[in-house]
Structures are given as structure tokens and as C-alpha cells.
Amino acid sequence: MRIKDTQCIIDFAPLKAGEYSFLFTLDGELFKENHYEDIHDANLKVIIEFNKNSRIMMFNFTIDGTVNVTCDRCGDDFNLPVYLQKQLIVKTDGREHQEEDDMVTLATGEKDIDIAPYVYQYVVLSLPMQKLHPPEKDGTRNCNPEVLKKLKNIEVEKSSDEQYIINSNKRFSHEEEKPKKKTT
Ligand SMILES: [Zn+2]
Incomplete structure (x- = not known):
């Protein structure tokens, strides 16, 4: 498997117990390399906060920025604001690598985690069914x-x-x- 260009690696193994916060900035490459064509470009700030205190960690994601999409009404491209918060449970020292809905179990020996695939999934799933120019203050859209x-x-x-x-x-x-x- 080809290693993807967009990676957001959190190397948690050497970290001492305590609270951490990681910041990543992602662009449209994340969506391009996953062949997701509805998003042409992106400018996303991703903050991951977690407390390393046991073999179970709660990763708190805050994703803030814009994705460039095509308006379903007028066909012009525009920057759709994205703001979402998600939680991912990260268990370590599992027997094998396992992924469930909101939880990932890392096998013993896995010392870091790439959170880029999660950001991709969260953003794609958060997109509205109809992508429309956001309304102005007077309620009209900028179409x-x-x-x-x-x-x-x-x-x-x-x-x-x-x-x-x-x-x-x-x-x-x-x-x-x-x-x-x-x-x-
Ligand atoms: Zn429009």
C-alpha cells in the first residue's frame, strides 16, 4: 500500500502522562488523494487534544476551516465553512489493530497514530446533502x-x-x- 502524502502523525508513545494538544493544517490534497471529487480544495485547522493518563485515551477533535465545493443551485464553486467536534477513543496495547465506530484499538508495538483518515471521514460525513452558498445577513444567498x-x-x-x-x-x-x- 502506498503511504499517503497527507499524514497527521501523533507519536504518543514517548509522551509522559499529561494533557496534550496538537495542531495540524490540511489542504485539498487529503481529498484529492482519496479521490473525493466533491471537495476541490480545503483549508482546515485540526486541533487534537487528549490526556495521556492510561491505556485508553480520548482524542478530542476540533476541525475548523473551509472546503471548496460546487453550489447545487447555481453551479459556482464556493468555500463552505466547516466546524465540527468529534471524539475518538484510542486504546493501546490491544492484541491486534481494530477499528470501530468511534474507537480504535492499537496493537502492542504501534507507537503512533495517523489521524488524517479520521479528519477525512469526519469532514466528508459532515457535508450537507445540498451544498448551497451560505445565506447573507438579509437571508439571500450569494449565488x-x-x-x-x-x-x-x-x-x-x-x-x-x-x-x-x-x-x-x-x-x-x-x-x-x-x-x-x-x-x-
Ligand atoms: Zn450558489
Whole structure:
């Protein structure tokens, strides 16, 4: 397996007991190398805080920044703000390396952890179903006005088509509503 370029290694083994905080900055390469094409670029600050006090550590992730995506409404690219907090339980001295939902067990001998795959997963899963230019203070979105003008025209045409379909459906449903003769 090719080692990925984007790595955020936390070398926890030599650390003494106590609280730690690590800061990483990630760019769009994380998404490019995982072939995730919805994100074209990124500028993310990742803070990992944990307390090394036992063989079970709680990694607190704070991911803050932007990802560049395409607006589903106007088709322009824009920077979507990302802010999320996640927790990952990191167990050490396991018999073998194991990954579950919010927990990773490291085998004895694993002395560091690459948190880049977790950041990738958290960010991708946090994306909304519909990616839209964020609203301004007055509630309007910063969409490309030229595209919106064209969209408006299409919507007008579509709504008259839809009206026709609704009308014809009504006609059909009326026909079906006629009382049926009893067959008994
Ligand atoms: Zn837009």
C-alpha cells in the first residue's frame, strides 16, 4: 500500500502522562488523494487534544476551516465553512489493530497514530446533502446572479408543465373515484 502524502502523525508513545494538544493544517490534497471529487480544495485547522493518563485515551477533535465545493443551485464553486467536534477513543496495547465506530484499538508495538483518515471521514460525513452558498445577513444567498436569472426562466416553464400534470392527474383521480358497482 502506498503511504499517503497527507499524514497527521501523533507519536504518543514517548509522551509522559499529561494533557496534550496538537495542531495540524490540511489542504485539498487529503481529498484529492482519496479521490473525493466533491471537495476541490480545503483549508482546515485540526486541533487534537487528549490526556495521556492510561491505556485508553480520548482524542478530542476540533476541525475548523473551509472546503471548496460546487453550489447545487447555481453551479459556482464556493468555500463552505466547516466546524465540527468529534471524539475518538484510542486504546493501546490491544492484541491486534481494530477499528470501530468511534474507537480504535492499537496493537502492542504501534507507537503512533495517523489521524488524517479520521479528519477525512469526519469532514466528508459532515457535508450537507445540498451544498448551497451560505445565506447573507438579509437571508439571500450569494449565488451567481446570471445563473439564477436563467434558472428562474426554467422554473416558470417547469411550473406551467407541472400545473398541466397536476390537472390531468386530477381528471384521472376523479374517474377512479366513481363508485364501483358491488359485485355481491
Ligand atoms: Zn450558489
